[in-house]
Amino acid sequence: MIDLKLKNYLSLILILILIVSGIMILNTDMVKAENNTQIVILHTNDEHGSIDNFAKIAALKKQYQKEYDDVILLSGGDIFSGNPVVDEYVIEGENLRGKPMIDLMNEAGYQVSVLGNHEFDYGQARLKANMEFAEFPMVLANLEVDPSEADINQPDPYTSIESANGINLNFLGVIEVQDSGYPSTMPVNLYGLKFLDPTKTVKKFSYLKDEGDAFIVLGHVGHNWSQKIAKDVDNIDLVIGGHSHTVVEKPTKINNALITQSGSDQQYLGKIVLTFNENNKLINSSGELIELENVKSSDQKVAKKIDSYNADVDKIFSRKLAYVDSSISGDSNLGALMTDALTNSLQFKDLGYDVDFGFQNTGGIRVGSIGPGDITVGDIFELEPFGNNIIMYKMTTSQIKDMLANSYKRDNSIDLIPAGLKYNIIVNQTGDVKRVELKDLNNKPIEEDKTFTVAHNQYVASAYDFDTKTEGENTYIRMNDSIIHYIEDVISNDKLQSYYANQELNRTGVKIEKGGSGDKIAYTEVDISTVGKADHSVSAGNLFADAVRSELNVDVGAYPSDQLATGAVYPANSDLFDKSLNLLFSSFGYDNNITVATVTGSDLEKMLLGQARYYGEGPVMTHVSSNVNYTVVMDQEDIKEIKVFIDGKRVDPNKEYTFGINSYVWQYYANAADPLSSETTSATEKEILVKYLKEIETINDSILEERITIKK
Numbered sequence: 001m002i003d004l005k006l007k008n009y010l011s012l013i014l015i016l017i018l019i020v021s022g023i024m025i026l027n028t029d030m031v032k033a034e035n036n037t038q039i040v041i042l043h044t045n046d047e048h049g050s051i052d053n054f055a056k057i058a059a060l061k062k063q064y065q066k067e068y069d070d071v072i073l074l075s076g077g078d079i080f081s082g083n084p085v086v087d088e089y090v091i092e093g094e095n096l097r098g099k100p101m102i103d104l105m106n107e108a109g110y111q112v113s114v115l116g117n118h119e120f121d122y123g124q125a126r127l128k129a130n131m132e133f134a135e136f137p138m139v140l141a142n143l144e145v146d147p148s149e150a151d152i153n154q155p156d157p158y159t160s161i162e163s164a165n166g167i168n169l170n171f172l173g174v175i176e177v178q179d180s181g182y183p184s185t186m187p188v189n190l191y192g193l194k195f196l197d198p199t200k201t202v203k204k205f206s207y208l209k210d211e212g213d214a215f216i217v218l219g220h221v222g223h224n225w226s227q228k229i230a231k232d233v234d235n236i237d238l239v240i241g242g243h244s245h246t247v248v249e250k251p252t253k254i255n256n257a258l259i260t261q262s263g264s265d266q267q268y269l270g271k272i273v274l275t276f277n278e279n280n281k282l283i284n285s286s287g288e289l290i291e292l293e294n295v296k297s298s299d300q301k302v303a304k305k306i307d308s309y310n311a312d313v314d315k316i317f318s319r320k321l322a323y324v325d326s327s328i329s330g331d332s333n334l335g336a337l338m339t340d341a342l343t344n345s346l347q348f349k350d351l352g353y354d355v356d357f358g359f360q361n362t363g364g365i366r367v368g369s370i371g372p373g374d375i376t377v378g379d380i381f382e383l384e385p386f387g388n389n390i391i392m393y394k395m396t397t398s399q400i401k402d403m404l405a406n407s408y409k410r411d412n413s414i415d416l417i418p419a420g421l422k423y424n425i426i427v428n429q430t431g432d433v434k435r436v437e438l439k440d441l442n443n444k445p446i447e448e449d450k451t452f453t454v455a456h457n458q459y460v461a462s463a464y465d466f467d468t469k470t471e472g473e474n475t476y477i478r479m480n481d482s483i484i485h486y487i488e489d490v491i492s493n494d495k496l497q498s499y500y501a502n503q504e505l506n507r508t509g510v511k512i513e514k515g516g517s518g519d520k521i522a523y524t525e526v527d528i529s530t531v532g533k534a535d536h537s538v539s540a541g542n543l544f545a546d547a548v549r550s551e552l553n554v555d556v557g558a559y560p561s562d563q564l565a566t567g568a569v570y571p572a573n574s575d576l577f578d579k580s581l582n583l584l585f586s587s588f589g590y591d592n593n594i595t596v597a598t599v600t601g602s603d604l605e606k607m608l609l610g611q612a613r614y615y616g617e618g619p620v621m622t623h624v625s626s627n628v629n630y631t632v633v634m635d636q637e638d639i640k641e642i643k644v645f646i647d648g649k650r651v652d653p654n655k656e657y658t659f660g661i662n663s664y665v666w667q668y669y670a671n672a673a674d675p676l677s678s679e680t681t682s683a684t685e686k687e688i689l690v691k692y693l694k695e696i697e698t699i700n701d702s703i704l705e706e707r708i709t710i711k712k
Helices: 004-035 054-067 099-108 124-133 198-204 223-232 300-317 330-343 346-350 377-383 397-411 458-463 479-490 493-501 539-552 578-583 586-590 601-614 666-670 685-696
Strands: 037-044 070-075 112-114 143-145 158-162 168-175 193-195 214-220 238-241 252-254 257-260 268-276 282-291 320-324 357-361 373-376 389-396 416-419 422-427 433-439 451-457 473-478 508-512 520-524 556-560 574-577 593-600 622-624 628-635 638-646 656-662 677-684 708-711
Touching: 037 054, 037 238, 054 070, 054 099, 054 268, 054 300, 099 124, 099 300, 112 168, 112 214, 168 198, 198 214, 198 223, 214 223, 223 238, 223 252, 223 257, 238 268, 257 268, 257 282, 300 377, 320 377, 320 479, 320 493, 330 357, 330 416, 330 451, 330 479, 330 493, 346 473, 346 479, 357 458, 373 377, 377 479, 389 397, 389 458, 389 479, 397 416, 397 422, 397 433, 397 451, 416 508, 451 458, 473 479, 520 685, 539 556, 539 593, 539 622, 539 656, 539 685, 574 578, 578 586, 578 685, 586 685, 593 601, 593 666, 593 685, 601 622, 601 628, 601 638, 601 656, 601 666, 622 628, 656 666, 666 677, 677 685
Parallel strands: 037 070, 070 112, 168 214, 214 238, 238 257, 357 451, 422 508, 556 656, 628 708
Antiparallel strands: 037 268, 143 193, 158 168, 252 257, 268 282, 320 373, 357 416, 389 451, 389 473, 422 433, 520 574, 556 622, 593 656, 593 677, 628 638
């Protein structure tokens, strides 16, 4: 037998051995951890000329360089178009459009960018100059340049960056390509350029994973595509997206690839941490978004350059053109102002044009309102930042009707705001265009078989499908210059106020007639309308908000006014088809999901207030579910307060509530609040509504109730 003392002694020895072994194992793990390399990738996308946060980005890069093994700063594309300081940088007669953006990206330390669709907006000559000025590569793989026709050089498809620790990262760039074969910019700027399928291109270059330690795709194609490409291609490590302006608060992993995007306009800086082991193998990836508004540090050298650029054009853009007591708001009124500038221009008369009609695409109206107060040159360049030239055509009545029908078919919505006429698109219940009705501004029918002089901006002229009697004549007068001339030299300040600011101008409409067939999903006993969507509750908004509440079990279901089609009324006492929904809900064409957030009652009211103040067309930005109503308190045109009531009782400022809304607009609501949590559904908006409609089967007058009170 073993002596008890000896047994205890042996046990103690065994424990000591185990402790020492554990320490050795721990030390080994620590050595491995010490041999790991962490590389930070900082990213922005869709900056659209925003320059004021470059000093913060530069400061953060320098800070992280002290904390990590290496830091790489990059852009996901669309660095241009959206800020007059960048887009109209013409100094002493020299066209330097885009230069401020590139200069500040150089100064902040950007190391790579993908070419986005708006990089082509200034034309190839300026793009070439900007690419040569950039101290970082602007890559694009799905582009073939014909050197005999194009003015830009063939960009590199990818770039390789080697970290300080010898880790090699390959960055491949791709851009969105529409059905037309072009990215979303003026086709006239794309001569000599052939764009290839982005998905096939990524697959072609997937060998880059084997030629480096990480394969990173800069995909200026949209967030949905980013997720899809990660599923389709196995060896991608990271997809940094752009184009859809999606705020990805917490990057997700699909097929081992981390997927992210950082919104737009430099509101956020994305931060990705890639961890490599001692064998240069990627063993972990994670990410977050940094809200730059909350960053206090600033690189002073970059800040001085920003101030210098802002000062360079301050005198140009601060020049006052007019004064209005109330704002000119919404696509209808702003579009009328823009197109009336074409039909009433003294500049075009001097060139020999007597313009009958003008058209402006709603996508080219870049702000929700101008005024109240002084209207400046800068306001006009924010309204129309692209500097599109005006093209003149001769068109017959039937050609104009065909053009408007084709325009409507693009997204099942009104897209062209006219001057000189009014029009209605007549469709059946599944969206088939039956005819187009044209009237003059006095509501008299436009003569058939007559030829008119029609003014289009350069984008519409090159990107839209229409026939004409004559080839377009480029006037070389820019749209924004025409608006400035109209306000300053043609129209009186009093008429600017009384006509464009004090009344609602509605020159377009959609009439839905009974007819058509398809996948029936419900029956409606009442009209489903979007008319007056910015001024009061509308049945289409109420219907969708009810669906969100019912299907997702939230306290407040919501739908935003700006995502509803304009001026559509679906007829009562008729079947509702799958295709019918796209006539009412414009956002359905983008396959948005629903974000469900948990917020306090105080933040719920702040969110609705922030968006109501932002929305230019009227005080109603948010339509809500049947258990909810709210009051908009106004002082003249100013929205002072929003009070939200659930089941007749005002929300408790400190109580938590769940709120569901379109996943794209959620980022803007969230800016006004501090959400406690948020999660996005996998189902699209349309799928949620269809499920709800099939459950209730019949839509009744409950969606007609007024859920919003405007108190003046």
